[in-house]
Amino acid sequence: MTVKLTHEGVTASGSELYCLNMGPQHPSTHGVLRVVLELDGETVVRAIPVLGYLHRGIEKLAESRTYPQFIPFTDRLDYVSSMCNNLAYCQTVEKLMTVEVPERAEYIRVIMAELNRIASHMLFIGATALDLGGMTGMMYTFRDRERILDLFNLASGSRLTYSYVRIGGVMNDISPEFVNLLRAFLADLPGMLQEYDDLINGNEIFQARLRDVSIVPASRLVSLGVTGPVLRAAGIAYDLRRKKPYGIYDRFQFDIPAGTVGDNWERYLMRVLEISESAKIIAQALEGLPEGPVMAKIPKVIKPPVGEVYHANESPRGELGFHIVSDGSTKPYRLHIRRPTFYNLGSIDALCRGVKIADVAAVLAVLDPCMGEADA
């Protein structure tokens, strides 16, 4: 976009404003996000997000693909939490077709989605530390995240693009080996989190860089359409797993962490706390995992009835929703994706105003954007 400066000329303090371009090739923009910063000395006066560098037209492509053919495209939305995307899409189609999913598949889906949330948050913790100059932290979180990716590899055959959740159930059953490795991972998780605490969260410099930076009132974030951990850090404990339980989420006991100040530190802390809550859910799901089929009896050719449906999941980044309009054929007439990162990025200007230029990287890091999703 053509960027028009709004505060041209000289400020009250007598200094001249200037413009600094950040991205789209920048290590702390987590992909191809570009932000144009308008600065008064070192203070950000305005931040203009520029999107679209990764736009592939997934919504249009959906119109020429059958319903099952679209599943791999969802992998490529938020590519660090593909399981959650698969799940949200498949549940939407199932809602349209009114399919009953077998119990065992429901439990496996919960295990996979929560594991992916942990993997995504681990990446977040490492990347945030990296963006603030702590190279070491990343090594530990990536080492541990790899164990989850190994589990996914075992179940689906892929490390990142799973297409594991299918319409009517899951691709195939999990093996006893998977369950054993998962139990071992859950047993090791508290030790991992302790390590992050010692290395990253407990670091005084790390905390000082995040505390009391970029405080935005909750009402403003609500108006901006921000969802997920960033909204919860501002004190609004809104989580779709609790508010509109999808699948079998109403059967599990877990807490929704919420902040009080809503600064960068609490936005960061939300993810750390959510890892333990996800682990609680996985442990309960493993406990209750029933025997049985993992795939419902669904027709070979999927032709949902004429209609319209919207279904949203709580992805690691916020409300991920699919809006499908069906004309009764094998392909969606219109498929729209409500991407949490897209709306979260709309808040960049509000989050960055008044912060120092060195903290812009921190603001972007704790927003945890995934450009594959924002640009679709």
Added chain:
Amino acid sequence: MNLEMIAAGSLETKPEALLNEMRQLRDNPVFGFDRLIDLTAVDRGETFELVYRLNSLLHDRDLLVRAKVSLEQPTIASVSEIWESALFGEREVHDMFGIVFEGHPELEPLLAPEEGFGFFPLRKSYTLPGRSGQTDGGNGR
């Protein structure tokens, strides 16, 4: 406004009444829709249908608001002064459908390049070029 439709979770409105009704939906505490969760459009063939997905944190309630605009003159009032999330949502719909949101402070391309795509990809009148001249993205129906 039709209270029964609001209770049922779906409301259809005329484009010229949209701004007024939306303002009431947010400001009247009986409704209290403080969030615009999502905004999109559907090409219905004869019209463009705009879909606004509202949510009330106060009452924990959802509402779907629809408004139809013509294909020839796709213009509707912007709701960005009511909910800031529409600033992004409307720019996306503008890129994809060419719908003009009057009153939007900066209706510049967002996902499209600076000069725009040169076409409106999510309109049904636009077909994917596809391989070897096929018009359905090489994936024939």
